[in-house]
Amino acid sequence: MGSVFTVSLLQHKVTFLVGPEESRHFYRGLDSEISQDEVSQFTVPTFGPGVAFDVDYATRHEQIRFFGDIMKPAKLRTYVDLMVAEVEGYFARWGQSGTVDMKHELELLVTLIASRCLLGEEVREKMFGEVSTLLRDINDGMRLVTIMFPRLPIPAHSRRDRARARLGEIFSNIVRSRRSSGGARHGDMLQCLIDATYKDGRATTETEVAGMLVAALFAGQHTSSNTNTWTGASLLTHPKHLGATVEEQARILRRHGDRVDYAVLAEMDTLQRCIKETLRLHPPALMLMRHARQSFIVSGKDSNGGKHEYEVPKGHTVASPLLLHNTMPHVYRDPCEFDPERFSAMREEGAGLAYASFGSGRHACVGEAFAYMQIKVIWSHLLRNFELQLESPFPETDWNVVMPGPKGKVMVTYNRRKLAATTTTTI
Numbered sequence: 001m002g003s004v005f006t007v008s009l010l011q012h013k014v015t016f017l018v019g020p021e022e023s024r025h026f027y028r029g030l031d032s033e034i035s036q037d038e039v040s041q042f043t044v045p046t047f048g049p050g051v052a053f054d055v056d057y058a059t060r061h062e063q064i065r066f067f068g069d070i071m072k073p074a075k076l077r078t079y080v081d082l083m084v085a086e087v088e089g090y091f092a093r094w095g096q097s098g099t100v101d102m103k104h105e106l107e108l109l110v111t112l113i114a115s116r117c118l119l120g121e122e123v124r125e126k127m128f129g130e131v132s133t134l135l136r137d138i139n140d141g142m143r144l145v146t147i148m149f150p151r152l153p154i155p156a157h158s159r160r161d162r163a164r165a166r167l168g169e170i171f172s173n174i175v176r177s178r179r180s181s182g183g184a185r186h187g188d189m190l191q192c193l194i195d196a197t198y199k200d201g202r203a204t205t206e207t208e209v210a211g212m213l214v215a216a217l218f219a220g221q222h223t224s225s226n227t228n229t230w231t232g233a234s235l236l237t238h239p240k241h242l243g244a245t246v247e248e249q250a251r252i253l254r255r256h257g258d259r260v261d262y263a264v265l266a267e268m269d270t271l272q273r274c275i276k277e278t279l280r281l282h283p284p285a286l287m288l289m290r291h292a293r294q295s296f297i298v299s300g301k302d303s304n305g306g307k308h309e310y311e312v313p314k315g316h317t318v319a320s321p322l323l324l325h326n327t328m329p330h331v332y333r334d335p336c337e338f339d340p341e342r343f344s345a346m347r348e349e350g351a352g353l354a355y356a357s358f359g360s361g362r363h364a365c366v367g368e369a370f371a372y373m374q375i376k377v378i379w380s381h382l383l384r385n386f387e388l389q390l391e392s393p394f395p396e397t398d399w400n401v402v403m404p405g406p407k408g409k410v411m412v413t414y415n416r417r418k419l420a421a422t423t424t425t426t427i
């Protein structure tokens with residue numbers, strides 16, 4: 001059907017834009033012309049009142065700025081130590097050898113890291129069990145049916161609403177207690193959200209901080225843990241690239257010893273490219289959506305490759321299907337192959353709008369650097385300390401959920417090793 005086409009879905013007309021040229025207005029247009037509000041209302045019961053799509057654009061924009069501030073390099077540097085401590089502590093519990101469900105292990109680890117970096121020590125030390133159960137109910141309450149009917153009285157939505165209310169209570173209590181104790185400084189993101197002020201000088205409220213925490217967890221958790229698992233499965237089924245990442249760790253060990261900090265992570269280019277390639281083939285956000293508040297013109301190609309201009313009418317839902325977007329043969333050579341070297345300086349495939357796993361333009365992900373850091377901390381530790389083998393077949397994708405991830409268990413056997421800086425590694 002070409003690169004611009006419309007599908008009728010119940011009473012909606014959904015126009016798909018596939019390709020960098022086609023998606024320019026989608027990613028770079030003003031919110032007053034192409035907006036997220038109308039198509040994102042289904043998230044309101046999940047994120048709660050006072051935040052995200054429950055508030056006007058100006059307020060939401062400021063709340064996203066708060067996240068932008070806590071994700072700046074100066075702050076990110078301070079989270080690396082917390083991540084490394086969490087990762088080392090977690091894998092110290094593994095034995096000398098064994099078999100684990102890597103998906104389950106990495107989900108748990110990502111939640112622990114989020115608790116430590118984002119939610120703070122109160123949750124991490126005293127309430128981790130309860131909070132992670134509540135978060136599971138929140139995630140489980142986001143079904144495909146939720147997108148059309150966010151308040152449909154189904155058990156998953158009732159559990160979501162109960163969990164959201166309880167999380168609101170827990171987070172609000174922590175905010176209140178930190179504010180009233182005045183003074184005690186915490187180095188986590190929660191503290192930054194508590195200290196944040198709007199342009200008019202107003203401080204954030206307890207409800208807003210609680211909502212922003214839930215929104216950040218929702219935006220960052222499944223996306224990161226799915227990517228961790230896909231990265232592992234991709235490396236373990238591509239010995240050449242696995243070998244290259246292990247060699248890179250040995251090189252970095254020679255240069256820096258055991259220390260892993262912000263600067264050391266920045267040297268892990270090979271691992272970074274493997275994660276980026278994993279995200280190209282397995283984008284956790286399958287489809288990004290907007291609402292056309294005004295008609296606009298896009299240039300696209302018909303099914304024979306002929307160029308045309310098309311008008312997308314006001315009122316249409318507009319969709320950017322990331323999986324198609326990320327695998328266009330005129331942008332990516334052998335687009336379905338796992339080939340991290342396509343991002344090397346020699347090839348530089350997927351520049352600009354052609355790679356959209358973190359969105360792009362006005363609403364590009366503010367957590368991208370944090371996500372890469374976290375995945376690199378986890379996988380550099382695993383590559384240095386374990387020989388791993390994938391026992392299950394390469395996972396299929398579970399398409400029955402809003403954020404498609406690896407389906408079923410992903411069983412991996414491990415044997416502990418210590419990667420020596422001076423030895424050449426055989427895989």
Ligand code: HEM
Pocket residue numbers: 036064067216217219220221223224227279283284285288289356357358359360362363364365366367368370371
């Ligand atoms: C592998 C991990 C991640 C992936 C693949 C990912 C993907 C995305 C994508 C595709 C968007 C654009 C949505 C759109 O245009 O409609 C987005 C936006 C966003 N992400 Fe992420 N994300 C990840 C991790 C995180 C983390 C860790 C955080 C924060 C803790 C985060 C916070 C946000 C926020 C606040 C936005 C909204 C930005 C805006 O609307 O201006 N993300 N993310």
